[in-house]
Amino acid sequence: MSIANCLTRLVQAQRISQKQADDALALYEGAQGRLYPTMGPVSSEAAGALEAARIMKETAERRKLMAAKQAIAYTTALNRMQQHPNGLTVGLQSMLVRDNLEGGEAMGNAIHIDGHSENVTKRLLGMMNGAMEPYASRFAGLSQDTESIWNIVRELFGKDTGDQAAKAAAKGWTDTTAYAVERVKRAGKPLSVLDDWRLPQSWDTSRLRKFSQSEFTNDLMTEFEAGNLRVMDAEGQGDAPRAAVGGIIANAYNDITLGRAGAGAAGGFSNQLRVFRFQSPDTYIRLMKKYGVGDGGLYNTMMGHFGGMGREIASVEILGPNYQDNFKRLLDVAAKDDTLRNNTVGKRFARSISLNSPAAVQRTFDAATGKLGMAQNELIAGIGGGMRNIQTAARLGSATIAALPGDSFTAALAANVNGIPATAVLGRLVKDLTTNREGSEAIARQINLTAASVMDHAIGSKRFADEVVGQGLTGRVADTTMRMTGINVWTEGLKRAWGMEFNGFIARQAETSFDKLDPAFSGFLKRYGFTPEQWDKLRVTPPIEADGAKFFDVNGVEDQALADRLMSAILDERRFAILEPDARVRGAMTAGLQRGTFMGEIVRSATQFKSFPMTFMMTHIMRTAVQDGAWGKTAAGLKLVTLMTVAGAVTSQMQSIVAGRDPQDMATQEFWTQAFIRGGGGGMLGDLVYSSTTRGGDGLTEYAMGPGPGAIFSGVGDFMQAVSGNKEMTGKMLAQHVKAWTPGSSLWFSKIATDRLLFDNVQAMVDPNYRQTFSRYERRMKKEFGQSFWWGPGDPLPTRAPDLGNIAGK
Structure with missing residues (x-):
């Protein structure tokens, strides 16, 4: 009996659905076509059927795990929302961004997607151990190695290039992405059993539009026929039938040129990014240079992929595998509670000023998960973004003049609140910027404080994320101008110095029981919901000794979730030291409108350079307002x-x-x-x-x-x-x-x-x-x-x- 007849009988017997039968048949046909050249028809049919059955079984198991994790995440989130003293809406907002009403002590958990994303991304960068550094841009962005970086691709495909830097980068990339994939799977996200996370694909809309659909299709079909490219079915579960390949490629061209590819919102693990599986490094390089990242964009793509994976892992771990669906359900519940709780004009005004309304929560979610950064129309986004880039390059050249005194005082204020000697922070900053730059970065990597400038240089300075848009010509002009001012070196140096002193302070406090802690540090732990029992779990972690000092080793904490909470809390306090717009502010500054829409670009241009005052209000002024x-x-x-x-x-x-x-x-x-x-x-x-x-x-x-x-x-x-x-x-x-x-x-x-x-x-x-x-x-x-x-x-x-x-x- 043929596999098709067998599946038909199973559907008739109501043992499987028609959708399951169709998926199994597509998997079988794809596997059989791939195996046929090396097997006879009977063996090929049997092997194809077995592989299809295996894939269907594993898929079912993953879906069960996803359903369980989804339900647990929803229940946990709802319980956390109900514990917030200021209501369900504020409780939900606190899972997306730092709780500016500081109800963490009552909730018992203050971790959120915005901070956790940065924490996980820093963990991934730390695992790379600086292996991508040789390929970063230098001399204020005017120089970058854009040629030998392609050796990383060749090494990832198993080709020995003799390039030691590329070998190190390829190994770091393989180990790091394997860790990221395993971590997101543990959180319940269902991934294709044919996972191939060798390299991200980045099909560039503007670059692809320069070529016809027929040329794109012909190029990819040539590679497919030569065995250099596999084309997967729509679900990413197996090879597409040979007869469907041409149509899939043509549809991909339309999706990319019309901005429907969804790479930005899909995240670092989406099967949308895995329709084409490259079998040859030369094929990847040829197609990416022509239709994707171009000659000099591979570094930006690879580093941006870390950010995408970090954001996806954080979203899944906090709100569940299908975090969009859970968020929607939770927001519906929160909105009903908000209607009952904030039933006067005064109450509604207060929660709107603090950006804790249901509408603000939706905007924050869209910003935190990357939706607002996706361009709905590349042309409109290019015009609006290009204008803002030029304004940034023309007007922010003296930003450092404001940052030096401003950051020094906010860093001192934030240090004082948490019991850290402000003089130690500034002293470490001076030392790190002058005589110990390499040494400080090496320590920072070990404690998940690696300089975010690695990412910033790839995708624009985060501190001016609402000012520097993209990596086109105007984006590069703006980015180069900002780096020439020294603002990036200053900002990253102060971030690192502040974080390292905080870690050192924690290591010193680890010798003390909860009831005898420094009052300021004790206040920090209570503010973020840490109990005496949890502090005891943290403080038994052996410290890292380097540079004549001890540092708390967040990666050595046995309880991963507890370590993530601590690191997220440290990053939250750092945002008081060095002001940066978070997802709440970014959502407000865009009015929740997507990039590349007419109104979205109008709003972004109108609010340019205005995120700092709102950030100041959401941090220092709000903290002042919530004091007892x-x-x-x-x-x-x-x-x-x-x-x-x-x-x-x-x-x-x-x-x-x-x-x-x-x-x-x-x-x-x-x-x-x-x-x-x-x-x-x-x-x-x-x-x-x-x-x-x-x-x-x-x-x-x-x-x-x-x-x-x-x-x-x-x-x-x-x-x-x-x-x-x-x-x-x-x-x-x-x-x-x-x-x-x-x-x-x-x-x-x-x-x-x-x-x-x-x-x-x-x-x-x-x-x-x-x-x-x-x-x-x-x-x-x-x-x-x-x-x-x-x-x-x-x-x-x-x-x-x-x-x-x-x-x-x-």
């Missing part, structure tokens, strides 16, 4: 305002010097009012964004519309008024518009020279009265701020050094 009692809130608030006002004062003086002006007199009320406004992430970033433009209507327009649309609106408006005769097109106006779109025009170390030698000359060429214009500007700065110029407008060289005595009003 009026005195607790007042004390925390005074400390925060004082430190950030001082940071604003330092930033203001540094910005004055790099702009060619003497420092302001610090003895005036106006100066400290200005310092108070500039204090915190919003004030500092807002000031540096608009420091190169007017302080009047144009600046307000840009703030409301966003820098890109605002600059376009302002430029078109000035041009139309000049044409109609209602406004004179002055040299100053032209220079400002040119500067707003010139990458690198605000670099802190060259800003004053660029202003004087380039933009002042542009103004002078157009404005016959440029000297009077320069003089009026100098008089205005003297009158309003009491500042003179050490390198005045229009001067080819500085006339003197900055007058630092002006600080005291000399």
